[in-house]
Amino acid sequence: MDYNVRHIRLSKINTSDQTFRITTNSDYSDLTPSISQMGVLQPPMLVPKGEGFIVVSGFRRISVCQSLSLVDIPARIINDHASGFDQAQMAIADNAFQRPLNTVEQSRALALIQRFAPDETDWHAAARLVGLPTSRKAVQRLLPIADMPESLQMAIVNGSIALPVAISIRTLHQDDGTALSLLFQKINTGLNNQRELFELIVETAIIKEMSVSRLLEQQDITSIFADDNTPMPQQVQRLRQVLKLMRYPELSKAEDAFHQAFKGLKVDPAIQLQPPRFFEGQTFRLSLSVRSRQQLKRLLADLEKIAGATQILPE
Template sequence: MSDISTAFASIQKVALKNIDLSDKKYQISVPKAFSELCKSIEMLGLMHPPLVQKITSCNFSYRVVSGFQRIRACQHLKIECIPCHVISADISAFDCAKRAIADNNCQRPLNILEQSRSLALIKKYLPESASFQSVAKDLGLPASQKAINRISPLCDMLANIQEGIENEYISLPIAHSLSKLPSQDAKTFANLFAQLRPGLNYQREIFTYSYEISKRDQITVTEILESQAVQQILSSDGDRKYKINTIRNHLKCLRFPQYSNMEKKVHQQINNLKLPFQTKLSPPAYFEGNTYLLQMTFKNAAELQQSLADVLSKTNAIEDILNIGK
């Protein structure tokens, strides 16, 4: 009989005091609140026994392969002994890793961080004769090289970044960018995004402006984001959207002071035109080029004629706006 077939030959009663929960060699998931799991165990018992491996240790007899949350929940409920699938000490680390991944994957779809930890387990214990991508595919993990390159590094990133990924306030592209920064700067970004929870585009803008300012001025990102100006915005009474926009605009002004001054001047001059609300004059994006956009909405020919007449009566003032920055 093979190792695989004998591994689950019997379920044994195991005392919780003999299980080493500090040994996280095969842990894939992150500890979470388990109140619902506790209720389920109290009501129905432990329906899916954890998987443990015999070990030779002075203090413990077993390490956890899969089922950390279930064991913690039983510990919380002060249960002394639980049924466990027990595998022998001679089962290889690679086989244990595969069982840990398969067991977790069977219970729920693995999130992207769990996928990263699973890929790391495979890579760590993969025999020379085995194909990494084939094993990943067989275990239901992303197996294309592009996906592996994108997902694998996540489990080695700072805890702050991983928390942001897991709670969906740090996007994957930004997480990769943060991982290349000094740890303190990465933590500062992660803390800011945790507080504001901006969308991907705002994350990109805030990251890019801050990073480029730090390189230009030879200061750290932390100095920029912990400046008095930014902290005043964060502590203001504005809502989350207001704070995101205000910080983004503040950083944009720092990054492009000449552009920002020109933008303010142009918009002030446009406001001074007092165009009808149906008419909108917009400068070229980032003032690249000389083409302005004039938009009009109207219900009939009379409204159009009136709007055109109003614009044409202000051609001198509009000409002054067009000459700003030339």
């Protein structure tokens, strides 16, 4: 593709036009030392637009030059007769040949080349040329990411939100999606937990007839994260419990009834009986804390009480 290298004043470059931006990395500190000492060794690519230029590739390099208060920089100026499809291919190639593209960058690249391609055959061929996935399954998985808010895209990149969950969040109202994204980025838990919490939160919001964002502002939920001394895994477990009780109010009644019945037996505190979590199973956990055989013998009578308590244990 035709281009020529010449020096361009930074003030003439419109970096707010993000049409061709592929990279998700906004940190340019790794480039600053080399550019400050040796200058721009690989000029960014620009294309004329109006009275100035827009960036096809090299957003981070230009940001470094701006931070160094440079007046002008060398740039590769693409022929203004080049089509948008040609420019898109240049942008993708310049990024893809420097490093492996992450999931969000692949999505942006696919969306960009699909947007400017004259027909489906051309964009598939161009995508394959720069190493992008072109199978139907991969394209269907990746393309929706390009339309996600940047905050959600960044959460995918840093691993705080799993891709399947991010796709589900994308279906929510913007305020709800943002609130849920912030929550998952805060707790940074695994895919299975994210999936379960997503379902609990959305279903609970529907039952409570309130938005997801309002639900997450409830005192029962916000108070969970107020204690900085509690490890995050425990906070996540507590969140799950609170949501379960909100989603299934009958669980609260069952839990209260169980504890009242067990308390009524007046057994030794050395004996603890835990019901199935959320009463979803049939296995109760019995634990004993003893220091001697004599103490154990004294506890046998209390164990008989529990064994005979039909209101606590099933037959």
